[in-house]
Amino acid sequence: MTTVALKDVTKVFPDGTIAVDNVSLDVNDGEFMVLLGPSGCGKSTVLRMVAGLEDPTTGAILLDGELANDLPPRDRRIAMVFQDFALYPHMTVGENIGFPLRLSGVDQQPRGERVADVASALGIGDVLSRKPSQLSGGQRQRVAMGRAIVRRPGLFLMDEPLSNLDSGLRAELRAEISGLVRELGVSTIYVTHDQAEALTMADRVAIMRKGVLQDVGTPTQVYGRPATLYVAAFLGSPRMNLLEASVYVHLDRYVALNLGEQALYLPWDDIRARAVAHYHGERIVVGMRAEALTPVAPGTPGDVLQGRIRYLEHHGHESLAFLDIGATAIVVDDLGGPVTDTEGANGTSRLRRFGHVMQRLTGRVGG
Numbered sequence: 013m014t015t016v017a018l019k020d021v022t023k024v025f026p027d028g029t030i031a032v033d034n035v036s037l038d039v040n041d042g043e044f045m046v047l048l049g050p051s052g053c054g055k056s057t058v059l060r061m062v063a064g065l066e067d068p069t070t071g072a073i074l075l076d077g078e079l080a081n082d083l084p085p086r087d088r089r090i091a092m093v094f095q096d097f098a099l100y101p102h103m104t105v106g107e108n109i110g111f112p113l114r115l116s117g118v119d120q121q122p123r124g125e126r127v128a129d130v131a132s133a134l135g136i137g138d139v140l141s142r143k144p145s146q147l148s149g150g151q152r153q154r155v156a157m158g159r160a161i162v163r164r165p166g167l168f169l170m171d172e173p174l175s176n177l178d179s180g181l182r183a184e185l186r187a188e189i190s191g192l193v194r195e196l197g198v199s200t201i202y203v204t205h206d207q208a209e210a211l212t213m214a215d216r217v218a219i220m221r222k223g224v225l226q227d228v229g230t231p232t233q234v235y236g237r238p239a240t241l242y243v244a245a246f247l248g249s250p251r252m253n254l255l256e257a258s259v260y261v262h263l264d265r266y267v268a269l270n271l272g273e274q275a276l277y278l279p280w281d282d283i284r285a286r287a288v289a290h291y292h293g294e295r296i297v298v299g300m301r302a303e304a305l306t307p308v309a310p311g312t313p314g315d316v317l318q319g320r321i322r323y324l325e326h327h328g329h330e331s332l333a334f335l336d337i338g339a340t341a342i343v344v345d346d347l348g349g350p351v352t353d354t355e356g357a358n359g360t361s362r363l364r365r366f367g368h369v370m371q372r373l374t375g376r377v378g379g
């Protein structure tokens with residue numbers, strides 16, 4: 013439908029705020045790109061520049077390969093959906109959805125047919141004659157989506173469209189929006205600060221911090237191989253364990269990562285050993301996801317870290333074990349359920365028994 017390219021785009025506001033700092037980013041044809049980052053990182057400013065609502069201070073914005081810096085918003089074949097989707101309160105749902113078609117002079121009959129198609133695709137075909145005040149929040153958001161897609165845009169720009177909804181509805185609409193957009197094959201830039209939204213909806217995620225693009229990749233890439241420490245710490249809950257270590261290569265046979273009073277030994281044929289070997293003699297930060305740490309029995313050889321559980325936090329199907337070595341592990345008990353301190357035969361506390369087993373942990377490096 014439409015491709016978007018930002019080339020070295022910077023936006024400095026008149027008060028000197030650098031909202032976007034030398035960002036280059038490509039959005040492919042039909043791609044669902046999510047811009048993710050904390051409040052104030054410049055996501056909305058990128059979106060507004062693509063829409064033509066804000067001019068870049070320097071750099072180029074290309075739509076379908078053509079320089080679009082001076083192209084007025086109405087000539088960009090763009091539809092926008094915002095967080096505070098303003099519907100016209102005096103119009104029915106059908107009139108709201110059909111409004112962009114009416115503005116561009118489409119006759120009543122084809123307009124009605126198109127509105128009916130769009131409404132049925134969004135599951136709101138039965139409320140076409142209601143007013144917005146008679147709808148639920150989710151239905152209102154679907155009407156806003158309907159109004160955005162009715163003119164078959166080449167590009168969707170969505171700025172936190174779900175953030176005013178409760179969490180159950182958000183999860184439901186998340187799947188619906190990404191399904192619908194993929195069905196339509198329309199390229200999309202979707203702005204959010206919610207990483208669950210980003211990782212579940214995106215083809216690719218672009219992560220921003222203080223105006224600077226930190227990383228771009230598929231959800232698996234940015235989660236598994238984050239480009240910067242910031243991205244490593246930002247994505248994922250619980251936060252990735254980041255432990256400082258010194259690297260020693262031992263005669264090309266194994267690599268030791270010295271973490272204070274203990275070390276992780278990685279055999280030379282382990283891909284992780286070679287990934288860190290060229291840092292020999294240096295201090296590095298080792299990233300380990302909590303879910304990559306597996307409890308093992310005391311005495312287990314290999315890349316094993318030892319830590320005592322300071323406390324356990326229960327999360328229904330699993331528990332988080334906070335260890336005294338500054339790391340967190342996700343643990344389940346031997347039946348596959350959460351670790352609890354209330355069960356157990358003969359009044360023995362499972363927590364205590366598990367705590368004993370947890371004295372040793374395997375640590376996978378990287379990721």
Ligand code: ATP
Binds near residue numbers: 026031050053054055
């Ligand atoms: P949020 O999620 O809170 O909307 P964001 O990541 O979308 O944040 P932007 O709205 O793009 O961030 O703002 C980026 C930076 O630019 C912020 O520091 C903001 O205060 C600043 N900013 C935005 N608009 C203007 C403006 N018109 N004049 C001056 N500074 C601005």
